[in-house]
Amino acid sequence: MALMPVDEALRRILEGAAPPAEPEVLPLSKTYGRVLARDILALRTHPPFAASAMDGYAVQASEAIAGAKLKLQGEAAAGHAFDGPLAPGSAIRIFTGAPVPEGADAILIQENAEKLDDGLVLVNEAPEEGRYIRPAGVDFTEGRTGLAKGRFLDPGAITFAAAMSHAELPVVRKPRVAILATGDELRLPGQVLGPGQIIASNTFGVAALAKAAGAEVIDLGIAIDRMDALDEALDTAIAQEADVLVTIGGASVGDHDLVQKALTGRGMALDFWKIAMRPGKPLMSGKLGGMRVLGLPGNPASSLVCAHLFLEPLLTRLGGLPDPDRIRTAILSTDVPENDLRQDYLRSDLDTGADGELIATPSPRQDSSLMKVFADARCLIIRPPFAAAAKAGSTCEVMVLRD
Structure with missing residues (x-):
């Protein structure tokens, strides 16, 4: 099978991806x-009624001229409306949020009024009609x-x-993502390692990415390199109605790579399993019934780069969220060599220059098995297929991993 370009692989993975028709109803x-x-x-x-927007006095604007003295008729507060209309020549003390009494068409704010001892209110500055009144339904x-x-x-x-x-x-219901690590050599963090064994670290990073993309994660654990173990994990994913099955490792076609064989044996329609990218060439995509299948490479950097490129946008589409916006333009801090037929994603640092531009510095070590290099990276410099050598100071495209 020929290597598939990254953009075409993403298009095919996202094809038809949409939120489920049936919503989930939740308490607010x-x-x-x-x-x-x-x-x-x-x-x-x-508001269900005309309400005062300020503390002051509800008045009739035509009567509340500067120097006028109005009789204090009563009080209106939020939750306690004044019972009755505004009488001629009167003012009603009113507080923010209270219903405006019938007959009032302006609010004389308290800064522009003075309450006199004889039960009168002196108008120091005339209010505008309608001022400080929130109309019903505004x-x-x-x-x-x-x-x-x-x-x-x-x-x-x-x-x-x-x-x-x-x-x-x-x-929108959260997409359900079942994650399965595969391989005889894998053990969980904290377990004692035997000869030739390693820690299954990728599962945790991929699960964290899935949760950040709005998904619900189903942990299928680790399946050893046996068909019955893989079948048992697939049964669980199907029983729990996973929208996406993510496998990590074992998706190639070597003697010990059984994942693709197990899936196609269960009826998976294989779309592709090789991409023209580095790291992450052995990426598998297919469908098993209504469940989408994404087989990530086993090397940590390959697995996480592919998860950012393909799994994250798939999950946001299924969850009704906007597509990730991670692509930026940056300046290379060092020379980079010409590229071959595979699109490169160089683990890199990202700084901000004096004038605000982003500056990308690729790590000198790009081996896809190196976890610290990926953890330290703030971005991936994207090098298209057959890109010419680029000098320090030239522009490049980067995928931002973290701020």
Whole structure:
């Protein structure tokens, strides 16, 4: 099978990826960070009455001229409306949020008035008609769309939903991602290693990336290199209705690489399994029934680079979130050599220059098995296939990994 270009591989992985049709309905208090699955309408009008926007006095503007003395008729506070209309020649003490009494058309703010000892209010500066009055429905009205489908539920949106009297909201269900590490040589962190064994570290980084992309993670653990172990893990992924199965390692076609064989034996439609990129050439993509399958390479840098490039955008599409925005333009701090037919992703540091431009410095060591190099990297310098040698000071494209 020929090596597939990165852009074509991403297009095929994302093809048809969309949130599930059925939403999940959650209490409002549990919706932060989720995505609204459909439009929601206002269940009430706000404010439901004309309300005062300031502390002061509710008056008739035509009577409240400078120097006038108005009779103090009563008081209106938030939650305690004045019972009755404003009488001629009178003023009603009013506080922010209180309903404006019938007959009043202006608010004489307290800074422009003086309360006299004989129960009168002196107007020092005449108010404007309608000033400091919030009309009924000025914010939103019952039956109108308040929040649109696809809205990310941040604090402002949640506050608005609460104000519209929604106790629960329909949200996009989180995509379920089953993650399976494979290999006889793998052991969990903290376990004693035997000869030739290593720690299964990739699972934890890929799971963290999946959660950050809004997914629910199903940990399938480690499957040894036997068909029955792989079949058991696949049964679990299917039983738990995973939207995406991510395998780590074993997806090539060597004598000990059984993942692809196990999946195709269960009916997986294999799309591709080789990409023209470095690191991450042996990436597998396919579908097993309604479950998407993404086979990541076993080397840590390869696994995580592929997870950023392909798994993260797949999960955000399935979860209704915006596509990741990680690509920036930077300046090379050092010369880089010409490239071959595979698109390179160089683990690199990223600094900010004196005039604000980003400066990328590739690590001198790019072996895909080196975990510290990836952990220290702030970005990946992207080198297209057959790119000519580039000098220090020239521009390059980078994928930002962390700020």
